[in-house]
Amino acid sequence: MMKSWALLLFPFLLSAQSPLTPSDSGKRPSRLLITNALIIDGSGTPPNGPRTLTIEGNRIVSITPGPARPNPADRVIDAKGKYLLPGLINGHAHIHDERAGWPMRQDYQFLTWLASGITSVRDVGSNFEKSLALRTQSDRNEIEAPRLFLYAVLGINPSPSPANEAALRNRVRQIKTSGADGLKFFEISNWAMRIMLDEAHKQGLRTAHHAAVAETNASHDIQYGTTSIEHWYGIPDAALPDGVQNFPPSFNHQYEVDRFRYAGHLFRQADPAKLALLLDAMVKANITWSPTLNIYEAARDLLRYQTQPFFKQYLHPALEQFFAPDPNNHGSFFLNWTSADEAAWRHNYRLWMDALRDFARRGGNVAIGEDAGFIYNLYGFGLIRALELHQEAGFHPLQVIQQVTVNNAKMLGKDADLGYLRPGYLADLILVDGNPLADFRILYPKTDGVPQSGKIEWTIKDGIPYHAPTLANRVRQIVAQDRAQPQPRRSTPSGQDEEAH
Numbered sequence: 001m002m003k004s005w006a007l008l009l010f011p012f013l014l015s016a017q018s019p020l021t022p023s024d025s026g027k028r029p030s031r032l033l034i035t036n037a038l039i040i041d042g043s044g045t046p047p048n049g050p051r052t053l054t055i056e057g058n059r060i061v062s063i064t065p066g067p068a069r070p071n072p073a074d075r076v077i078d079a080k081g082k083y084l085l086p087g088l089i090n091g092h093a094h095i096h097d098e099r100a101g102w103p104m105r106q107d108y109q110f111l112t113w114l115a116s117g118i119t120s121v122r123d124v125g126s127n128f129e130k131s132l133a134l135r136t137q138s139d140r141n142e143i144e145a146p147r148l149f150l151y152a153v154l155g156i157n158p159s160p161s162p163a164n165e166a167a168l169r170n171r172v173r174q175i176k177t178s179g180a181d182g183l184k185f186f187e188i189s190n191w192a193m194r195i196m197l198d199e200a201h202k203q204g205l206r207t208a209h210h211a212a213v214a215e216t217n218a219s220h221d222i223q224y225g226t227t228s229i230e231h232w233y234g235i236p237d238a239a240l241p242d243g244v245q246n247f248p249p250s251f252n253h254q255y256e257v258d259r260f261r262y263a264g265h266l267f268r269q270a271d272p273a274k275l276a277l278l279l280d281a282m283v284k285a286n287i288t289w290s291p292t293l294n295i296y297e298a299a300r301d302l303l304r305y306q307t308q309p310f311f312k313q314y315l316h317p318a319l320e321q322f323f324a325p326d327p328n329n330h331g332s333f334f335l336n337w338t339s340a341d342e343a344a345w346r347h348n349y350r351l352w353m354d355a356l357r358d359f360a361r362r363g364g365n366v367a368i369g370e371d372a373g374f375i376y377n378l379y380g381f382g383l384i385r386a387l388e389l390h391q392e393a394g395f396h397p398l399q400v401i402q403q404v405t406v407n408n409a410k411m412l413g414k415d416a417d418l419g420y421l422r423p424g425y426l427a428d429l430i431l432v433d434g435n436p437l438a439d440f441r442i443l444y445p446k447t448d449g450v451p452q453s454g455k456i457e458w459t460i461k462d463g464i465p466y467h468a469p470t471l472a473n474r475v476r477q478i479v480a481q482d483r484a485q486p487q488p489r490r491s492t493p494s495g496q497d498e499e500a501h
């Protein structure tokens, strides 16, 4: 009798565990079990499964082989045939709520990031006061947003004097006191960079350098100990045989058509032997390279970027205005872009990708960030495109996932808490109904005309599961609403830092 009772009861007990449904989006269960999952842990090692991953509160508490033994109170996701990865970290981004004065709802950006599997963002230049408030709200999970790490921009370049040195050091200390996670600087003089970096080290601030064509380049980053080099400028510059790029006499750095056109000739002018030595020195100086491969890609393939299938459902009208060629909008420089320009940029990309691989082979930390909101790049979509481009550069998909999780966490100095799928780590992860190692495009938010898109089911940030397809649907609704009721342009932009890419 007992036996048949048990048989009757057993399937009932199993069904007593409560599966997570889209209506649970945004609510943190006290205990969440993800069963039967194939796990990619971020360390570069291959998938492993089936495993049961258990989250209590906002931490991963265990990853165990075999079937789960849930309590009736547990919430459960059956991940049979699905892949579980660390949440993606967007290593270079800008928090935007407007573009050139055209208003854009903040949740448009944040929901797109979450729908694209992004659970952490390193902001390297935005309206700092506004972003601080958003970071607090995100930390408290009062808004639907990834974790935000804020790098304050220091754009001053004073002349050398004891008074200016004291002011510069004071400014760096103020940035630290204000709660910044790091300091971002660009186009800076040798003197100011030396002072600034020295003070940043004393204050324990991480640093990000966008070199551009300036007095300082990667050799100064090596000398003074910058945490990360953004984009790629400053690296070939430091390997030019004569120390200067062969610009035509008419070149004007301020004019973006010139600047982007001749940037496409930079890598080929670098001396390969000098470049190899430089990459070695960057590795020894523990510098991370954060290349943002996607943000310049329109320069090698303009029509691809202007006709992206994602635009129909996801391009916000403010971005549409901003992206249209206009010398007043940063990055909207395609006034008479030619096939010759694209050929030069394709060559530049091949050399850039080779240098990136060479840097990684020598032991360098390669990061991944999207820098979206400029040059036809949509938030979230830009990061997924960057994954495709790192694959094109020759990295194995497992390495690419490592770069966008663990390597980015190292760049942030947060790799004891973020980046890995391991017990003890914060519960930031994504569940994908498909194998991203076979095709990164499955990570794009669901898009008509891109049949493989929309395969992220859950983005879990800080133990809170967000149903990614529902978020993507809300983003599409925001876009449709804002197109139907366009907001007037503000008289002046709200003080976003438009950086020089």
Ligand SMILES: [Zn+2]
Pocket (backbone or CB within 6 Å): 092, 093, 094, 124, 371, 499
């Ligand atoms: Zn940027």
